[in-house]
Amino acid sequence: MEGMVSSTPKTPPATSTGLSNLRHDRFMANPPPHSTVAPEITRRSFGALGLAALTMPAAISAASANGVRRADDLFPTDAELVRALIKMRSSTDSSLRFGWLEANRVAYIEGEIFPLLTLLAGSVSRAKDNGDGTFDVTVMEVTYYLDTQSGELLDTLKLPVTGMDVKVPLYRSQPTATRVSVLSRISEISTGDAGVVRKDDTDGDAAFAPKGDVQLDRSVGPVYADGDDVWIETSEYGRVSPANPGDQPVFYKESAIWLGTAKELLDTEVHSAQTKLSYSAASSWRPWMQMGDVKGHTMAHGIGGKCDALDGMPEKWLQLTETYHPEIMTDPGAVLREES
Numbered sequence: 001m002e003g004m005v006s007s008t009p010k011t012p013p014a015t016s017t018g019l020s021n022l023r024h025d026r027f028m029a030n031p032p033p034h035s036t037v038a039p040e041i042t043r044r045s046f047g048a049l050g051l052a053a054l055t056m057p058a059a060i061s062a063a064s065a066n067g068v069r070r071a072d073d074l075f076p077t078d079a080e081l082v083r084a085l086i087k088m089r090s091s092t093d094s095s096l097r098f099g100w101l102e103a104n105r106v107a108y109i110e111g112e113i114f115p116l117l118t119l120l121a122g123s124v125s126r127a128k129d130n131g132d133g134t135f136d137v138t139v140m141e142v143t144y145y146l147d148t149q150s151g152e153l154l155d156t157l158k159l160p161v162t163g164m165d166v167k168v169p170l171y172r173s174q175p176t177a178t179r180v181s182v183l184s185r186i187s188e189i190s191t192g193d194a195g196v197v198r199k200d201d202t203d204g205d206a207a208f209a210p211k212g213d214v215q216l217d218r219s220v221g222p223v224y225a226d227g228d229d230v231w232i233e234t235s236e237y238g239r240v241s242p243a244n245p246g247d248q249p250v251f252y253k254e255s256a257i258w259l260g261t262a263k264e265l266l267d268t269e270v271h272s273a274q275t276k277l278s279y280s281a282a283s284s285w286r287p288w289m290q291m292g293d294v295k296g297h298t299m300a301h302g303i304g305g306k307c308d309a310l311d312g313m314p315e316k317w318l319q320l321t322e323t324y325h326p327e328i329m330t331d332p333g334a335v336l337r338e339e340s
Contacts, residue, residue, distance in 0.1 A: 071225035074262060078182040079133030084265040084273075085220055085232055086135050086180065088258040089306070090127040091272035096333055099123040100313050103279055103302025104148060107160050109294065114160035116298065117168075118146040122317045124332045127180075135180045140336055142328065143171040144320050153320060161294050169288050170324060175336045182220045212243045228261045247287075254281040277304035 075081035083092060090097045101121040107114040121143040128136045145154045145168050154168040216238045224231040233255065240250040257278040264273035280301045285291035307313055310332055322329050 068224055068226040071223045071230065072221065074223060074225060074230065074266065077133070081182055081220055081223070081232070082133060082135060082180055084230075084260075085234065085258070086127050086137070087265055087270065087273040088232065088260050088275040090125040090137060092127060092129060092135070093271040094126055094128055095271070096336070097125050097272060098307040098310055098313055098332070099125065099277075099304060100307070100317060101277065101279055101302055101304035102314065103281075103300045105298050105300040107296055107298055109161060109296035115148055116159075117154060117157060118148045118151070119300065119302075120144045120146055120314065120317050120320075121304075122313055122321065124175075124328070124336050126333075126336060128177075130179075133181070136177045137180050138175055138177040138336060139173070140175040140328075141171070141173045142317075142321060142325055144317065145170075146316075151316065157289075159289055159291060161296075162291060164290055166288060166290050172325065180220075183218070212247070212249075213241045215239050215241075225262065228263055230260050230262050230265055232258045232260075234258070248285070250284050250286065252281065252283045254279070272306075272308065275306050277306075279304060 072081075075084050086092050089099070099122065101119070103119050103121075105116045105119055107116050121141060123139050123141045125137055125139045128138075130136060145157075146152060147154055156165045157168050158165050216236065218234070218236045220232065220234050222233060224233075235256075236252070236254045238252045259276045259278070260273045264270045281299070283298045283300070285294070285297065310329070311318070318329070328335050
């Protein structure tokens, strides 16, 4: 989530070198800074526990006969569910994977909706199998804010109610590892100094969240199936309690639904599954919006996916990244190793 993670300052070049896809917020949930391994609690409610004994073919057959159903029994243990999610989000063999998200963000103020922007996010990730049913996933994310109509990168944005034209930042997170389990909580993590790239200057994380203590709650599940289609939902809630009493607290609530196939997710020989993503989120005003005491928040919804190679990412994201972060285009693996 924007600004609840540490990001690396970069100075954009004056011109593109010409290389011709969610947030952001995030395609993949980024952890807060200074936390390489998140403490986790692993527990899950399965409902009809007797279904856990079903074999793979029987489970798929039941889904086909009954239509969409709760299908937690496809992954009877926490470890199996986490492995399936890693196949969707990244890869279980520690190879690089690339994710993208495109979503429309609106402002919701006293019952009225005001279109704001389109966010285009991309991520580079690598997952490490800890051998205990958990994975440590290192992720770096780069997000661009676009004009919803033209699709061009925003330099300024006129906010509703205040009427202010504000500078629009770019977002780049620092590569950071977090432990993925079925249920986890990260708390009392202080936000650190960092940089956020703008088109004409650099700024700190203060553009996205004030300095303070962060609490993140993450969960995996439930699981649904229909024939060979399998959906896994992930949820994240984060809140920053500012160190400065004069700063506004920041919150972020995200729900992501990952679509894959039982054939790939249950095949032990498959490390990375083809997947599609449905995304929705609600967020408080970010400091860069300068909304002051206006009562309201933002909402976003969009789609995303995963690519085996960088050239499979959305063309617009590739063009902007070539301009503002060319080192990612040159060697994304090296960039990911900078802080992992």
